[in-house]
Amino acid sequence: AQTVTQSQPEMSVQEAETVTLSCTYDTSESDYYLFWYKQPPSRQMILVIRQEAYKQQNATENRFSVNFQKAAKSFSLKISDSQLGDAAMYFCAYRSVMDSNYQLIWGAGTKLIIKP
Amino acid sequence: DTEVTQTPKHLVMGMTNKKSLKCEQHMGHRAMYWYKQKAKKPPELMFVYSYEKLSINESVPSRFSPECPNSSLLNLHLHALQPEDSALYLCASSPTSKKRNEQFFGPGTRLTVL
Numbered sequence: 001a002q003t004v005t006q007s008q009p010e011m012s013v014q015e016a017e018t019v020t021l022s023c024t025y026d027t028s029e030s031d032y033y034l035f036w037y038k039q040p041p042s043r044q045m046i047l048v049i050r051q052e053a054y055k056q057q058n059a060t061e062n063r064f065s066v067n068f069q070k071a072a073k074s075f076s077l078k079i080s081d082s083q084l085g086d087a088a089m090y091f092c093a094y095r096s097v098m099d100s101n102y103q104l105i106w107g108a109g110t111k112l113i114i115k116p
Numbered sequence: 117d118t119e120v121t122q123t124p125k126h127l128v129m130g131m132t133n134k135k136s137l138k139c140e141q142h143m144g145h146r147a148m149y150w151y152k153q154k155a156k157k158p159p160e161l162m163f164v165y166s167y168e169k170l171s172i173n174e175s176v177p178s179r180f181s182p183e184c185p186n187s188s189l190l191n192l193h194l195h196a197l198q199p200e201d202s203a204l205y206l207c208a209s210s211p212t213s214k215k216r217n218e219q220f221f222g223p224g225t226r227l228t229v230l
Contacts, residue, residue: 035218043204045159045221091158095217101172102147102210102217106158 002027004094006107013082014115020067021077021110023092030054031097034075035104036066040088048090051075079112087114120222122207128228131197137225139190139207148190149219150182151206159206165190166212197229 003026013019025034036048051059051068058066063080079086092107120141129135139148146167151159164172165184173182179201181193190207204226208219 033217037221042223043226044223045206045208047218047220050218089156093158097214101164101166102212102219103161103164103172104219109156109158111156 002029002032002094002096002105004092004105004107006090006092006110008110009108010111010113012113012115013079015084016081018078018080019082019112021079021090021092021112023075023077023107025073025075025092025094025105027073027094027096029096029098033095033097034066034068035093035095036064036075036077037091037093038086038088039091039109040085045091049077082114084114084116086112088112120207120209120220122205122222122225124225125223126226126228128230129194129197130230131199133197134193134195136194137192137205137207137227139192139222140188141209141220141222142188143209143220144187144211145209145220146187146212147210148184149208149210150190150192151208152201153204153206153224155204163192194227197227199229202227202229 032053034051039045067076089109091109093104148165150162153159162176163182168184183191204224206224207222210219
């Protein structure tokens, strides 16, 4: 069975600086998808970024980028130029290509605090 | 329309009440999900509907009863709940293709059981 581990329960960063959130996963599959979701205190879960395992290029969405290391089973999220609105719980999630029920396997989450 | 809507936003109910949560999406997604989420925890999957058929029921107590009347709507009927059922209930939908499969979430219903 696949597992997702986020080892940092809480991180803090000064506004305008860069922070990296870590995520590791365990799987025997070669094809899968990885996601980072953000959930602000207002509670709506929002997709931040998505990575397909067969793509070597790291995904990027504006200030958000990932460092995808397939062999190491690592999928970290880098947030550049941190803003107050980035404060949220961040969840890493895994989805098997083979799962016809489209289930997500979730990490425990990292609470990101932005210091003004 | 790229959003999932949920009603009500807040719900307070007694243990003997019957209530329903509603979820709607108009993105043409054929997979829809109910999750339960406790504070600062990841969502826990409860039910998955795929093409309007229940495909996953994660050993959820029978006091939760899902319904998918059509491809845009998902309901969760609640009856005789317990205080430990108090949580944020999230609805999500996703495409069913291999290329596009990310889940889109609604804002949730904050449920309090007295």
